[in-house]
Amino acid sequence: MEEKKLTQQESLELISKMIKETHTNIEKGGGNIFLLWGYLWLVVALVVYTAILQTGDYRAQWLWFAMPIIGYPSMYFMLKRQEKMAVTFVSKTISKIWIVMGTCALLLSLFILINPAAFPILFVMALIINAGVALSGLVLEYKIISVVGFIGILLSFALLMIPGINKILVFAIFPIIMLIIPGHILNSARNV
Amino acid sequence: MFKELDPLLHSQLRLAIMSLLISLAQADFVFLKEKTNSTSGNLSVQLDKLSEAGYIKIEKGYKGKKPRTTCQITPLGRKAFENYLEALKTYF
Structure with a gap:
């Protein structure tokens, strides 16, 4: 592209073409963060469930801390490695949503150390x-992600009704629906 | 009555750069070069012109060991782009 003067018609066409270019620029690895936390959540939940089932020792709950210990550094390195040639307003908003959600989750899990029955x-x-999933879906205008997020919000209340160790098993199903499936959908969408 | 078009924006490459940046939070040099199909030299010159006018902010840094230049539109640049569109409308 050279530095040439444009007619008014050419100007309009150029603006329209360039704006379209940014719309087709779906960021690479959009679903990878979902997949990281989804699989980590699934594996840790199953390990905790199995450990308590096998040993009967509730100290196995300490294994939940594997999630932030593995998850946060992995996410940091994953984001650092990503080649982000352009940052959309949508991705910036989603990052901020997850910074808030992640901070809340971290503080809550630290508080539970002080008062486990809080x-x-x-x-x-x-x-x-x-x-977080529902908000991401709404911001992305991705219907399926919004829907699974809202289903997840609703299903979360089931965890208040299920007694004993079985609630960990139900908790292990959540990431499959809320993070793993949307993560794969997002990643396949950018490959189209 | 026709409104005068901002001469800084009424040029093919600079308008293309601004049209890309208006829809993005930020974009790097390589992205702009690919999307505008321009040469590094020409792109550099036009980015400097837009930066000198205060329409964009350029940040030079490193990603690992590689140099990286990122650009983002400023509030002044956004206003200039909006004014340009308003002026353009008077021609149709």
Whole structure:
């Protein structure tokens, strides 16, 4: 493209063409963060469930801390490695949503160390993460992600009704619906 | 009555750059070069012109060991782009 003067018609066409270019620029790895947290959540939940089932020792709950210990550094390196040639307003907004959600989740899990009976942690965590998924879906204008987010918010309340160790098993199902499936959908969408 | 078009924006490459940046929070040099199909030298010159006018903000840094230049539109640039569109409308 050279530095040439344009007619008014050419100007309009150029503006329209360039704006369209930014719309087709779906960022690479958009679903990878969903997949990272989704699989991590699934694996840790199943490990905690199995450990308690096998040993009967509730100290296995400490294994939940594998999530922030593995998740946050992995996310940091994943974001650092991503080649972001252009940042859309949508991706910036979504990052900010997850910074807020992540901070809340981290502080809540630290508070539970001080007072383990303060609140039903699995319910609160599920609610926060599902709210994050629903908000991301709304901002992305991705219907399926918004829908699974809202379903997740609704299903979170089931964790208040299920007694004992089984609630961990239900908690393990959440990431499959709320993070893993949307993550794969997002990644396949950018490959189209 | 025709309104005068901002001469800084009424040029093919500079208008293309501004049209890309208006829809993005930020974009790097390589992205702009690819999308505008321009040469590095020409793009550099036009970016400097837009930056000198206060229409865009240029940040030079490093990504790992590679140099990286990122650009984002300023409030002044956004206003200039809106005015340009308003002026353009008077021609149709």
